[in-house]
Every structure is written in structure tokens, then in C-alpha cells.
Amino acid sequence: MSREVQIRAADAEDLVWIHELRHRVYAQELGQHAPRPEGRLHDALDGDNVYLVAARGPVRMGFVSLTPPWLGRYGLDKYLTRDELPLLSEGGAFEVRILTVEPRWRSTTVAPLLMYAALRWISSRGGRTVVAMGRTELLTMYLAVGLKPLGHTVHSGAVTFEVLTGEVAGLTQVATARFRTALERFRSVVDWQLDMEWAPGPDGCEHGGASFTAIGKDFRTLHRRHEVVAADVLDAWFPPAPGVREALAEDPAWSTRTSPPTGAEGLLSELAEARALPVETLVAGAGSSDLIFRAFGRWLTPESRVLLLDPGYGEYAHVTERVIGCRVDRFRLHRKDGWRIDVSRLASVVGAGQYDLVVVVNPNNPTGRHAPAAELRTLIEAAPAGTRWWIDEAYLGYVDLAESLAPLAAVDPRVVVCTSLSKMYALSGARAAYLVAEPATAALLRRWTPPWAVGLPAQLAAVATLRDPAYYRSCWLRTHALRRQLATGLAQVDDTVVIEEGVANFLNITLPYDGPSAARLVRECRRHDVYLRDLSPLSPQYEGRTVRVAVRDTAENARIVAAYEAALATLLPSSPSRRTPKLPAAAVAGYAR
Secondary structure, eight states, rough: OOOTEEEEEOOOHHHHHHHHIIIEEEEEISSSSSOOSOOOOOOTTTTTSSSEEEEEETTTEEEEEEEEEGSSGGGGGGGGOOOTTTGGGGGGGEEEEEEEEEETTTTTHHHHHHHHHHHHHHHHHHEEEEEEEEEEGGGHHHHHOOOOEEEEEEETTTTTEEEEEEEEEHHHHHHHHHTTTHHHHTTTTTEEEESSOSSSEEEEESSSSSHHHHHHOSOOOGGGGGGGEESSSSSSOOOOOOOHHHHHOOOOOOOOHHHTTTTHHHHHHHHHHTTTGGGEEEESSHHHHHHHHHHHHOOTTTEEEEEEEEEEEEEEEEEEEIIOEEEEEEEOOOOOOOTTTOOOHHHHHHHHHSSEEEEESSSSSSTTTOOOHHHHHHHHHHTTTTTTTEOOOOOOOOOGGGOHHHHTTTTOOOEEEEEESSSTTTTTOOOOOOEEOOOHHHHHHTSSSSTTTSSSSHHHHHHHHTOOHHHHHHHHHHHHHHHHHHHHHHHTTTTEEEOOSSSSSEEEEEOOOOOSHHHHHHHHHHHEEEEEEEEEEOOOOGOOEEEEOOOOOHHHHHHHHHHHHOOOOOOOOTTTTTTOOOOOOOHTEEEEE
């Protein structure tokens, strides 16, 4: 097969061929359906599901159909009830359907390429579970890629199907391990025109930070930091407090060559005073991820059961599912509810679930919503005694530090509060964080903390940070004004797009159903050196349409709006609700490409 083989989303002309090929194969060749006079085969999902096509120039070779969970219905609904197949009612299953290849291409790699493309599309939309119907005579092929029978056989006309399922993480592991050589060979012959990368990230966890790739991970082109708008990570737009800069500038040669206090004792003492907490309840870490890996690795095993909010910070799913291998359930938040936690529903789920750990990020990243501390206290008090609660308060300063559950964590062995000093305090590069737990729990985690876990520059910076609360309160207040300003600018560009602010240092953009994908918007904005975050891989709740934007200063916010406007003008040039883009020279001079 030559380089011209394309894998792409179907267009209007492709759909005519797809319906004709379906008729030739499933009506005339296999006898699944009765032949139709018009020579085309349709079903009720056409127009809503997604088709991916393999083609070589004008020659179409095969296709596969995908039904995402947000449609609320599946092709399998024609054959099985939800009671017979409850997987379809759980809210996150993606259906792969009608993998079909023209007869002359059936002995080639077209079918495996389409299967891999379907897997990557589902993964890029936050999919975790796949369900499919596989013809019994092709069952060996489906089993080889990691799909497993669910015990249901479906008869349709003259064709018999097995109902199959698989976890996206497991299927991806099979694809990248068992078929690595084949995928590398495929990559060299494929023109990949889909809106996600060919291969998943090396650790399988989707992080922001692509903007640093533009700056230069080898640190040879750091001048690019003045040209790139890094709105894909939630680093503070403001500098750290003056005392931080003074502490780091006083003798940088000494602070970089000198071993810090072994257990960050000075930092813990400063934290205890600033937060009015007993020092024995505190554990320091090199950022919240350090604490997450350390604590979860001690508490959880593959037999543990964990409940995560969905959408939620992706690190928690990565550690619990992929690193430890826990059984993980999702408590789904919904756009129609304003992404707010239904506390009574959560109480019911936790009460019935016998969970070892429940994780609540509050304010939530990426929804930007905050649950009042009083509601969470009531929820925790009513929960089973054996359930531990991990409360992540990385963005709480943008609400009110008085809303912290740290005082509860200091006395209740079921509760741990984790707080990053990175995002709220402009120390993302320094990597400093702490958690609060009752003394016995904290002591165990300190025992499993390596010496010098937090570097001396980070300890110096964190201590100076805690000594200037007034500076940060003013920055947090200014952040709210900048966020509103950014939201107003984005909303004026197109009234078919939904802007959701939340309470922290970011907002979300949700594109219309008939608009471009979030991935395409992100890619287009990068042409102007503006980096945004596609939230699609975090959760199917975002339907591939939502982008997160970090709040920056006034000048960079203007560049974000300008790049967004230019991107929509390119991606949706015919919308009557869109203003003609007028890119301010000050916002784009020297940056637009």
C-alpha cells in the first residue's frame, strides 16, 4: 500500500458511497437485510453517528461507524434490551459498528487500520469502554485485538454476530504492545487526517503543557516563552510574591548547590502557623502529583474500589486505573446541572458502593465548579466508616481559604486534604505541595517520603509565599476580573459557542454540535502561538467539543481572543452569527503565522 492511503472522517460524498457499499455487502452479499430498489442501506443512527473512511485518492476502500454515548441510543438497541445489556445504560460506552471493506481490499491492512482509527477516535473523546457486534466468522480477528464476548449472540437475517466489549486502556495496550511493529509500518503508509495524534502519549495520561514543546523542551530556545501564550496549563498569570523573588535572588549559587532540610521541617513549621494546623498533621511533597502517587501507592491495591468525579483531573484516573489497577467507578457530573455535585445522589452512591477511596477535586478541574464545605462535611459524616476521602483543594484560594476541609482532615482519619502551592501561588516551576491528615496517617506517609523530596529553592519560595497572604489575595481577586474580561471577549466572537466561567483561573469553551471538534480549534489556535487545552480525552461528558482556557494577563487574553476569532473564521467561515474577524495589531503583531 502506498503513502496515499488516507484515514479521515467521512464527508457528504463519502456517505453516498457508504450507503451503497452497505447495501452491496449486507443486503446483496451477506443477506442480513432485504435488497432495496434504491440500492442503498440506511438506519436510524445515520446523521448522528460518525464514519471514518480509508481511501486512496478518489478510491474509497472501507469504513467504520462509531456511535458515541451522548447520542443516548445504539445500534445494539435493535437487538437487546438495556436489561440484557446494562453496559449501554452506564453512560460511557462507545459502539463500533459496521466495519466494512470493499472486496478487493479485504486481504490488505484496511480493516486493521480502521479498527485502530476507531480506537484512537474513541480514546480522544474520553472513551473508556467499547462495545461491538462482530460477525462470528471474523471472531478470531476481534479476539486478537483484545475484545471479549459478552455472552450474547445476535441473529440478523442470514448473519450471526457475537456481542463484544473491551476497555479502551486495555485495547490500547494490546495495540501498542502486541502490534507495535505493524503500527510502525502502518504509520509510514498512512496519511492520517483525523483530529488526534496517531499514537497515545508514552504514559497514557493526558496532560496539558504542549506549549512547552513550542518553547523548546531542550531549553535552547527559551526566548520563545515571550511569543507563546501558554493557556493550556493552569499556571498563574501573575509572578510570585516579591519576597519569593528576593529569596531566590539573594544567593542562587548557594541555594542550587546546597542540600535542603531533609524533611522540609522549616516549610512544615511555616505551613502549620499559616494554616493554624498541628505540624504533625502535615506532609510536604514536590507538587500534588508527588503526593498522589506516594499516598495512593501505599493505600490502594488492584482489589481496591475507587470513586472519581467525571469530569475530573486526569491524574487520578491514571494513577488508580493504569498505575495501580484499581476498580474505578465514575460519579458523572452533567452540563445540564451546571456541572454541580448532586450531594444527595453522591451520598447514595457512596453509601451503597463500599468504596475504599472517594476523590473530590474542589473547586473541580476541569469544570471550574465549587461545592460548599458545609455540604461536603455533611456528606463525609454520613459516609461509611471504611471509606477514605481525598479532597484536592489546588484552586481553593480563588474561592476562599476558609472553605478548606483541612481542619476536618487533621482530626478525622477518613479525610485527607491535598493542596498544591503551584497554581494559586505561582510556584508551578518550583514544585511544592502539602497534604493534611490526622497524625497517624501523616506519620506513615512521612515515613514513606524520601529525604530532600522538596528542593531548597522550592522550600525557600514556598516559605516566602506563605508570609505574604495579602499579595496573593489581591492576585486572586484580579484573576476574577481577568476571567470575566476574557469570557466577554470570547462570547462576542460567536453566539453559537457556550462560554462557562466557573470560579478558578480558567474557563471553558464548548463548540456547537455542527461545529469543529475541540481538537481542531486547539490546533488552529496554535498557528498563532496560542495554546489551549482540549478536554475531550478527560471525559466523554465533553463530547469532543470543549476547550479549557487558562486566564492570562490583559495582553495575552487579547491574543487568545484574537487567535480564537481567527480560528473560527477558518473553521466556520459561513456562520451568520460570526463577526468578521478584526485582529488587533497589538495583539497579533509578530506572532501570527
